[in-house]
Amino acid sequence: MPSKIYQGITTEITGEGDSVAPLDDRIVKNNQAGYDHLGITPTWRTLNEYFARLEKQGIGINLGTYVGAASVRRMVLGDDDVQPTPAQLKQMQELVARAMRDGAMGLSTALQYAPAPYATTNELIALAQTASRYGGIYATHMRDEGNDEFNALEEAFRIGREARIPVEIFHLKAAGKANWGTMPKIIDAIERARTDGVDVSADTYAYTAWGNSLASIVPPWAHAGGDDKLIARLKDAKTREQIKQYILDPSKDNQWNNEWKEAPGPDGILVTSVGNPALRPLQGRRISDIGREWHEDPLDAALDILLKDDAATSVAVFGMDQADVITVLKQPWVSVCNDSEGTEPSGILGQAHPHPRAYGTFPQIIHKYVEQQHVLTLPEAIRKFTSLAAQRMGLTERGVIKVGMYADVVVFDPAKVRDTATFERPNQLAEGMDYVIVNGVPVIADGKMTHTLPGKVLRGPGYASANHQE
Structure with missing residues (x-):
């Protein structure tokens, strides 16, 4: 994973909301286009089987994962807007328990993305209680990060209290121009919860634009049944008009985080990656520009992109205030996340156009927020990159340099570290990492990739290797 190691990442915890397992044949079929694009045959169905495959083939960095609540829901309920019966909820809890025994780090949710809403x-409390019994944490992309964020925070706190589980808030932000400047109040709410005994922390990637699916502008009810149903609704003129009205009038559903308004506007939404090769010329362009070229209203252009791309389009949304980003970054209980897939500038992966955080998260913090703006000291930045994150995940043998610990070590001159990826040209490796060592083996030496695969699968506290029977 060149995009990771060139910015000094030695360990990744993945699985936000959805996870690589559990799988069944129906989910595999629904995901087949993605597997085909990457040349992957999904031979696993459980997390343990996936880990075994990784260990057999080798990996460049250490990797652990949460079990996604949406994956568990899909296994039992599919993509429909339905509620589980007591028996179905028990099935879902059993899937969480199985994943925790296989080594999941905890339970994760991404509550803005169907079917999670x-x-x-x-x-969620019931599933989190199961993860808690195995020593896991509850990590959440909250139900709302904008107009209804305080209620979303209260939900996260409630889950933590009632499930008796630590809470990690993924990429804490105040989304939408109407909410800029509210971060101090958000921080106060989290501090009060911490004082009241909720073990809650957060992370950030420290950019003012977030990455998302373009389909997230469409209200949750239009996603019911999965992407095929969404595409069918967009093709139906009457339903499409209803979708547009919901997008333009979010007051109809206060629980829906309307990114079209939060951007703000079509000039604040940039197409990053597409699934349809014919649409690649759109990558790196704003929705407003595409609408003008197509002689369409920008919202119609956005919906047409979804139709032409089978809802596979990713976008960057410029919806955060720089002062809020800095406020989050400075909190002592906030670590740093990458929030991006592993990629590289060439080959199949290089055809995509990701958010620049894919390549530049950690170097940007060193270069911009440590060296230039002095928002953080270098030791505090390193703590947020390493020991704070490792301690949160229970990785007691990683995250610090000490005799007897795993040798995950990065060697660099902070004055030479640069993030070169931009929103217009994201597929550019970071500069300045002289050595990146994973489990004692260099994956970068003298600034060049060695192509070694010394990474290890990291299993959570529920995994007991001595009596693992799966």
């Missing part, structure tokens, strides 16, 4: 708080 269909889950009630009580459903």
